[in-house]
Amino acid sequence: MKGSRSVGEVAPSVAHFDKPLPLASGVTLEQFDLVYETYGQLNADRSNAILICHALSGTHHVAGTYAGDSRSTGWWDNMVGPGKPVDTDRFFVVGVNNLGGCNGSTGPSSIDPATGRPYGSRFPFVTVEDWVHAQARLADYLQIRRFAAVMGGSLGAMQALQWTLTYPDRVGHAIVIAAAPSLSAQNIGFNEVARQAITTDPDFHGGDYYTQGVIPERGLRLARMLGHITYLSDDAMMEKFGRELLTEAPRFSLDVEFEIESYLRHQGDKFTTRFDANTYLIMTKALDYFDPASRAGGNLSAALASAKAGFLVLSFTTDWRFSPARSREIVKALLDNSLAVSYAEIESTQGHDAFLMENEDYFAVVRAYLGRIAGEVGA
Amino acid sequence: MIRPDLAVIADWIKSGSKVLDLGCGDGLLLSHLQQAKQVSGYGIEIDPQSVVTSIRNGVNVLQMNLETGLSGFDDHSFDTVILSQTLQATKHTESILRDMLRVGREGIVTFPNFGYWRNRLQVMRGRMPKSDAMPYEWFNTPNVHLCTLDDFETLCSLIGARVAERLVIDPQGRSVQFWPNLTGSLAIYRIQPRG
Numbered sequence: 035m036k037g038s039r040s041v042g043e044v045a046p047s048v049a050h051f052d053k054p055l056p057l058a059s060g061v062t063l064e065q066f067d068l069v070y071e072t073y074g075q076l077n078a079d080r081s082n083a084i085l086i087c088h089a090l091s092g093t094h095h096v097a098g099t100y101a102g103d104s105r106s107t108g109w110w111d112n113m114v115g116p117g118k119p120v121d122t123d124r125f126f127v128v129g130v131n132n133l134g135g136c137n138g139s140t141g142p143s144s145i146d147p148a149t150g151r152p153y154g155s156r157f158p159f160v161t162v163e164d165w166v167h168a169q170a171r172l173a174d175y176l177q178i179r180r181f182a183a184v185m186g187g188s189l190g191a192m193q194a195l196q197w198t199l200t201y202p203d204r205v206g207h208a209i210v211i212a213a214a215p216s217l218s219a220q221n222i223g224f225n226e227v228a229r230q231a232i233t234t235d236p237d238f239h240g241g242d243y244y245t246q247g248v249i250p251e252r253g254l255r256l257a258r259m260l261g262h263i264t265y266l267s268d269d270a271m272m273e274k275f276g277r278e279l280l281t282e283a284p285r286f287s288l289d290v291e292f293e294i295e296s297y298l299r300h301q302g303d304k305f306t307t308r309f310d311a312n313t314y315l316i317m318t319k320a321l322d323y324f325d326p327a328s329r330a331g332g333n334l335s336a337a338l339a340s341a342k343a344g345f346l347v348l349s350f351t352t353d354w355r356f357s358p359a360r361s362r363e364i365v366k367a368l369l370d371n372s373l374a375v376s377y378a379e380i381e382s383t384q385g386h387d388a389f390l391m392e393n394e395d396y397f398a399v400v401r402a403y404l405g406r407i408a409g410e411v412g413a
Numbered sequence: 414m415i416r417p418d419l420a421v422i423a424d425w426i427k428s429g430s431k432v433l434d435l436g437c438g439d440g441l442l443l444s445h446l447q448q449a450k451q452v453s454g455y456g457i458e459i460d461p462q463s464v465v466t467s468i469r470n471g472v473n474v475l476q477m478n479l480e481t482g483l484s485g486f487d488d489h490s491f492d493t494v495i496l497s498q499t500l501q502a503t504k505h506t507e508s509i510l511r512d513m514l515r516v517g518r519e520g521i522v523t524f525p526n527f528g529y530w531r532n533r534l535q536v537m538r539g540r541m542p543k544s545d546a547m548p549y550e551w552f553n554t555p556n557v558h559l560c561t562l563d564d565f566e567t568l569c570s571l572i573g574a575r576v577a578e579r580l581v582i583d584p585q586g587r588s589v590q591f592w593p594n595l596t597g598s599l600a601i602y603r604i605q606p607r608g
Contacts, residue, residue: 346468365475366485372431372453377475378464395461402468 038117041073044098044108048138049175055133055168058323061158065147068172069138070094070130073114074122076178082413083126083178084404085169086110087186087193090261090317091309093137096129097122112392119400124413125182130172132165134316142312143244155241160316162189162324166196170204182411183404185209187389188356189317192324195364198341199326207344207407209400212353212389214360215334215367216325221355224264225318228257232311241312254311255302262301267352267385334363335370345375346403348396350388376403417586418523419445421601422495425521425578426450430492433457433517435479435509436499440467447471454491480505483512491517498546500524500565501556510604511572519577519605526581528561529598545584546598562594569604578603 048069055063071094076083086096088109097108097115114120114127131139134157142157173181184194184205191213197205214221232238235253239246266274275293290296330336345368349361358379368375378399382388388396407413419442426432428450434443437456440463446452456474458464467474477485480503494517496509501524503509513520525546526532532542541551549556560568562581569576581589581597589596 362485369455369486369490374473375455375475376464376468376473377477378461379476381461395465398461398465399468402465405469406471 039115040107040111041098041115041122043101044071044073044095045100046071046094046138049172051168051171051175053171055164055171057158057164058161059159063133063140063158066133066140066168067138067144068130068133068140068168069135070128070172071096071098071108072129072176073097073127074125076126076176077411077413079412080178081180081182081411082124082408083128083173083176083181084120085173085181085184085197086114086120086127086129087165087169087184087190088129088132089186089188089190090321091305091314092190093135094129094131094139095137096127110390112390113397113400119397120185120404121401121408124408125404128172128176128178130169132160132317133168134160134313134320136310136313141310142241142316143310152242152244154244154312157312157316159319159323161320162192162196163200165193165320166200169193169197170201173204180204180206182407182413183207183209185211187211188213188386189321189324192321196324196326198343198345199338202340202342205343206410207346207403208341209346209348209403210361210364211348212350212356212361212386213347213364214356215327215363217322218360222322224260225322228260229315229318231256231260232315235311238311241315243311249306250311251306254306254309254314255299257311257314258305258309259298259302262298264355265385265387267354267383269352270383270385270387273383334367338367338371338373341368341371341373343373345373346399347375347377348380348389348399349378350380350382350384350386350396352383353386353388355386417582418497418599418601421580421582422446422497422521422523423449425603426452426493428452431490432493432495433486433491434495434497435483435513436496436502437467437472437474438463440470440472440474442495442497443467443472444470479503479509482508483516486516488515489518492519493517494520496520496522498523498525501559503558506558507568507572510568510574514572514574514604514606519603520574521601521603522565523599523601524560524565526562526594526597526600527559528563528594530595531598533595544598562597562600565600565602569602573607574604575607576602577605 095108097111100106116123131137134141146153184197191210194208198208232253235250237248238250278293326337327334349358365377380396432452432454434456494513535542580601581593
């Protein structure tokens with residue numbers, strides 16, 4: 035995008051919380067840390083804050099780069115920055131790593147102060163609602179009473195939606211991208227295969243592998259390879275890799291032969307160096323449990339009755355993980371409550387991953403909607 | 414400056430009512446209705462650029478295809494459903510009109526009158542008509558279901574709709590009273606389910 039820049043060099047901060055956090059599972063987390071980053075300036079009446087929620091494997095590092103590492107670009111750098119759709123010249127943007135994460139917020143690989151050892155298998159399961167409560171603590175810490183918008187894609191979008199139900203007075207708008215109101219049996223099935231890959235790895239040790247000096251690398255690698263298949267559309271994969279072989283002719287071998295095999299192995303390998311297997315288990319369970327309608331006897335419209343925010347819902351035509359039909363379920367429930375909602379179904383070949391990619395129509399919609407919000411909050 | 418048919422629609426809409434605008438384009442009608450009549454409502458639009466413009470104009474817009482039906486909308490969930498200069502470009506015209514009267518308590522439909530004398534004259538001269546309201550060539554027009562006032566009213570009775578109000582205007586925006594099927598270029602109807 036012309037005229038847009040990177041937010042430049044950024045650095046994370048850590049907020050420590052001593053007040054116990056009761057979780058949906060019944061367990062209470064006595065104390066926890068959240069690692070976060072901010073971009074742009076909070077205005078005088080503290081009304082221009084936007085919270086970015088991350089998806090399954092995302093982090094608090096949304097935009098910019100870290101000093102001395104030019105390749106450390108944030109995961110949504112194309113969306114967030116000066117002159118970008120989420121314009122940091124106008125908004126104060128907050129990125130946060132969720133509870134259970136492995137990038138600095140308290141998670142299974144963190145040291146449990148009660149034992150002096152990593153939590154491992156003793157780290158509690160967390161839900162989307164738990165994350166929202168934790169994020170609200172961070173908002174208090176930053177003295178943000180109300181977010182102009184909470185936004186995210188995929189699992190991040192579920193948090194944005196949950197914000198409007200848990201804290202209806204603390205969020206002006208929710209931008210819900212490539213989401214579903216709950217996972218389908220097929221979605222849960224894929225997650226379960228990924229989890230089984232991890233938990234059946236001999237190096238898993240019931241989740242307490244940290245003290246064994248190993249990681250369930252094979253399992254985590256398989257889980258990520260499977261995930262990547264569901265993030266892309268059949269067309270996008272064919273377009274990107276086709277049936278291309280690495281060599282001239284088939285070698286009749288189990289080594290890497292097709293480009294797609296090479297891509298998946300590479301993605302799997304890369305993932306094991308940066309992600310924790312227990313976190314992967316916890317994040318996928320949070321996805322599986324997300325189902326706001328279950329609070330209202332399965333009636334999503336009744337479940338969304340407490341929402342007051344304005345909504346922008348976006349889906350992508352080739353997303354088969356969370357298809358446009360799932361987004362339309364959310365839109366329908368919002369319409370039933372006469373809430374302000376705009377919905378765009380973006381033409382894309384990229385599948386679920388489209389929410390991370392630059393796309394003219396997609397970015398124009400987000401830019402237009404945030405332009406409106408900027409007008410409302412005087413940003 | 415708002416289009417003359419849009420001014421009439423705004424006049425017909427009750428303050429504070431709930432409106433659905435099918436084919437809302439850049440959202441200017443809804444934006445006008447929100448300010449002048451405090452209506453709440455949504456626009457439906459398929460074109461990506463128009464969706465962006467509608468959002469910019471402060472309108473709730475839903476990117477959906479009218480032709481696949483309004484199945485996402487419950488019966489009688491709107492006071493008024495508007496189809497403004499879109500009828501002639503719809504493929505499933507009959508089912509869209511039926512759906513309008515299912516979803517809304519009433520419908521407002523505007524369309525260019527194919528029976529307008531200048532159009533008839535152009536056909537008599539052997540050419541397909543072109544005008545400000547129908548600026549396209551026959552080979553690139555999006556208009557696939559053009560009709561006259563009489564044609565439209567016949568369809569209304571076929572689908573069990575009653576014409577509650579009708580205003581026909583000429584290209585200068587003046588209301589025409591005599592032989593409107595001949596002297597009017599644009600028709601604005603308010604229709605309701607019969608009985």
